[in-house]
Amino acid sequence: MSKSTRIAPHLLLTMALAIFASTPVLSQESTLGNQNTVLTFVHDFLQAFYPEVVGKGLRLTLSVAHPMDVSWKEISGVYFRLTPLAPSLPSLVDPEQRAKAEGPVNPTLLGGFFWLHPRERVRIEQMVASSEIVHEKELNAVRVLVESHPEWPDDRAIRALKEAGARYGPADKEKFIASLHFERAEKFLGRLSIKLVEFEGVSSDHVGNFARFIWIVHAVGEFPDGTRQTYGLSFEPFEGKLTGLSEISDQSGT
Amino acid sequence: MTINGTSGFFGMGRAISDGQGGALFTLSSPPSLYHVSSGGSSKIGLPITPDAPPGDDLFLADSMLLAADGTAYITGSSTLEAPVDTIVAVDSSSGNVKWAASPGLHPKLSTVTSDGSLAFQYALADFSVHSALADSTGNVSPLFTNPDSSDAGPVLTESFGFHLPSYWTLGTWHAYQPDLTLAAITGKAIATALLYSESQGSAKKGHAPQKPDVAHFIPVDQTSLGISSQAALTQIEQLLPQPVADHLPFLGSAATAPKFLNIVARPIRAIGFIGHSVDPPDPSPLDGNFYSVGLRFFGGQALVLPPTDVPPFPVPTYVNSITTTRINTQARVVFIGSCFNGPSFMSLWNIHDQTITEQATKGQAMIVLANPNSAVILGHAVVEWARILDDMILQHMSVDAAVAEANQYLLNQGRDVQGNPITEQWKVVGDGNVKIN
Secondary structure (H helix, E strand, O other): OOOOHOOOOOHHHHHHHHHHHHOOOOOOOOOOOOOOHHHHHHHHHHHHHHHHHHHOOOOEEEOOOOOOOOOOOOOOOOEEEEEEOOOOOOOOOOOHHHHHHHHHOOOOOOEEEEEEOOOOOOOOEEEEEEEEOOOHHHHHHHHHHHHHOOOOOHHHHHHHHHOOOOOHHHHHHHHHOOOOOHHHHHHHHOOOEEEEEEEEEEEEOOOOOOOEEEEEEEEEEEEEOOOOOEEEEOOOOOOOOOOEEEEEOOOOOO | OOOOOOOOEEOOOOEEHHHHHEEEEEEEEOOOOEEEEEEEEEEEEEEOOOOOOOOOOOOOOOEEEEEOOOOEEEEOOOOOOOEEEEEEEEEEEOOOOOEEEOOOOOEEEEEEEEOOOOEEEEEOOEEEEEEEEEEEOOEEEEEEOOOOOEEEEOOEOOOOOOOOOOOOOOOOEEOOOOOOOEEEEEEOOOOOOOOOOOOOOOOOOOOOOOOOOEEHHHHHHHHHHHEEEEEEEHHHHHHHHOOOEEEEEEHHHOOOHHHHHHOOOOOEEEEEEEEEEEEOOOOOOOOOOOOEEEEEHHHHEEEOOOOOOOOOOOOOOOOOOEEOOEEOOOOOEEEEEEEOOOOHHHEEEEEOOOOOOOOOOOOOOEEOOOOOOOOOOOOHHHHHHHHHHHHHHOOOOOHHHHHHHHHHHHHOOOOOOOEEEEEEEEEEEEOOOOOOO
8 A cells, every 4th residue: 555545635625625614715815805816716717618507506616725834825726516506405514414415416517626826826727627517427428438349440439429419529620619719718818829729539549548539729828917828728529618728838839 | 542443453452551651552453563652653463363352341451561671462362263372472663573372261461570571360271260470481380389380379260350460569469269369479579660561550650750659557546646537637638639649548447457567568658657556564664664566556456576575675465466577668668656666666677777787778768756765646646747748749858858847847836736735756767868759
């Protein structure tokens, strides 16, 4: 057993949720009265990239895990979970108890995290989104199907993806690009210029988890202060929803 | 291109790449070999009637393979009335027939070796199917031999499907058994760095600049990794999509020890393992210092050193394990994102630094934790691995430079998404000048 087996992020998260639920949140760069925090940043980002979740009475839970003994003006990560139930239903603050109480009636619609640059004004180092809204279940199902048929040629694998309901296969590149609406991202990622759009289909060797089925976009964001940052973004093929993004090192180019 | 239906011509064979943007194909009548390229086309008469399998039938072997020296190996019929019974080796430029062999019926081509030998199958009248090797002069011998040089099999019966032996690596072939299960069989070690030298081609061949092929073994789940293994891979793909790298992912249940041994033995550019180490039970006999004796794969399966009581690194017996004294890898770069990579763990590998008795490994490198007594948060290992690949593939850095840059990048992040300080650092063992792109 290695030490790594003793790493239990969910326990850290549980502790953090408890702290978060009972502690006033400090602003990273502003006053309490203004309430512009990493939490509002994440909330606004999710509204911008997943507009269909707005106006449906969903509950967004944001949580932060951060050491007690260091500055909370340098928060480096925020977890999020979007669920159907209104906050007035189960009022348990402990997330494990709450998940147990809610059970399948309150599934995660969208979950994930933001990894943030803590020492600068808020910029995203990395973001990951999963669950229903980004069609994780459907994508994994079609991956399993295709990977059970390594003898299928690539076009047969893509047909399986389309038959599963994917709107944006490799032949739908223009439609996919039109769906991006990067103008919504300007507040968070700068004014984005697309440098690369690539559909990751199946790996050339049909071994292992060779069915990928994601769109990768590389885009350079230009911020109001003139600084630039390149991002790699991934999108699922069913509705073209963002599943994650990473900063790409400045010297990288595509 | 359509030739069937043109008066006087029939039997167009499956076209194959010449590796330089052109193609070769055969015609059954008149028996000929065509070479088409941007510079024009040429036609060579053939002494046999070439076989013409349906172009889209993936269960039929190619009836022609091409070696790097331009030799085309073609199956066909020795006479118009005969079944497919002959293989000819023809210089595709001059048309000279180097050799012809008629070992039996229905020869199916498998692989051309670098010395001009040809692995293939043929059938006898009793419908038994044999694997054979023709040397560069056309002398045919069994592909797998007993010590007395007799045919060691496997002997199949004719059946539907594609059951050719295929060369894997390090003298290991994959060959079908009589029950059509696949087995790894030790045979002649060959090099196949040729053009269209394997039936139905090979993704690794060709004259175009090859994208780096990179394997990722991530057997752990979200509890250990902080994110799903799919999301971890997507992070890497966000940096390095398919135009710049071929990814071979083995996540969760696909990340098994046998698959790891299989892939790590291949001459791929890089392979990364991100998961748990196998450490002797706590308390450790080394004053609380853990040491790794192997890697933990999906379902807890361990790939470990054999049991031993010998100090200072005794190894207990592990259930659900595969033991080995040496992991022989041909990968150019091996990244290990697991804990306690000390001397015991490093003894597993055929990549090493200089010792009193041995020179440092040339042309290959391993990346392991700089502190052999340290643990690693696996999510940090994902970030380091992704950054190293970015540096090596997009920035064309050597492994030494890439690891140094990625280490600095990791330190600069300060804290991870959970607020944990990021302190892990990696080092290079073996040849620090290695590049993968």
